[in-house]
Amino acid sequence: EDKVVQSPLSLVVHEGDTVTLNCSYEVTNFRSLLWYKQEKKAPTFLFMLTSSGIEKKSGRLSSILDKKELFSILNITATQTGDSAIYLCAVYTGANSKLTFGKGITLSVRP
Amino acid sequence: DVKVTQSSRYLVKRTGEKVFLECVQDMDHENMFWYRQDPGLGLRLIYFSYDVKMKEKGDIPEGYSVSREKKERFSLILESASTNQTSMYLCAAAPDSNQPQHFGDGTRLSIL
Numbered sequence: 001e002d003k004v005v006q007s008p009l010s011l012v013v014h015e016g017d018t019v020t021l022n023c024s025y026e027v028t029n030f031r032s033l034l035w036y037k038q039e040k041k042a043p044t045f046l047f048m049l050t051s052s053g054i055e056k057k058s059g060r061l062s063s064i065l066d067k068k069e070l071f072s073i074l075n076i077t078a079t080q081t082g083d084s085a086i087y088l089c090a091v092y093t094g095a096n097s098k099l100t101f102g103k104g105i106t107l108s109v110r111p
Numbered sequence: 112d113v114k115v116t117q118s119s120r121y122l123v124k125r126t127g128e129k130v131f132l133e134c135v136q137d138m139d140h141e142n143m144f145w146y147r148q149d150p151g152l153g154l155r156l157i158y159f160s161y162d163v164k165m166k167e168k169g170d171i172p173e174g175y176s177v178s179r180e181k182k183e184r185f186s187l188i189l190e191s192a193s194t195n196q197t198s199m200y201l202c203a204a205a206p207d208s209n210q211p212q213h214f215g216d217g218t219r220l221s222i223l
Contacts, residue, residue, distance in 0.1 A: 088154065
């Protein structure tokens with residue numbers, strides 16, 4: 001059975017801190033790994049990673065994939081209260097479009 | 112940008128009722144999905160569809176069915192609602208299996 005594990009499950013930091021969110025996976029036929037941010041409504045897409053060692057960056061957020069050790073990290077620098085959300089990691093596997101999600105990491109950024 | 116619209120943000124129904132959740136996407140995407148999201152369990156796939164009139168079971172299809180009569184619309188049906196189906200339901204769409212899925216805002220369904 002495909003498995004995606006995120007850690008920690010929740011995290012509280014202060015504005016300006018840097019955080020690292022972890023996602024490990026055990027799946028058959030890995031295709032790509034995705035990160036989403038979910039505030040009160042729809043999860044919004046952040047990054048899609050398919051190749052090891054290539055960092056993807058968007059503003060203060062960045063992410064990298066290690067296909068040998070089967071994990072990815074999402075970094076957020078200089079955190080702001082608007083970064084408070086649930087961060088979801090998901091993996092595409094197999095020939096179809098099925099995404100397997102981790103349970104999510106709840107990040108709270110205090111002023 | 113892809114727009115995925117779910118017909119209701121909040122819905123309250125009674126046990127035994129037949130419940131329809133509607134989802135419409137405006138980008139002509141082939142693939143559509145229904146998930147439920149529960150605290151401590153994350154997102155779990157109920158059903159998905161690759162094309163009109165096609166459907167595939169996800170990880171937790173029991174108690175649900177789906178309908179895709181038109182490409183832009185994917186409906187989730189609770190045949191006889193039960194209290195353990197109280198949850199947040201999320202619909203998503205994607206052009207193919209190499210692209211990110213885009214989500215609707217969700218329907219928070221309560222079964223009393």
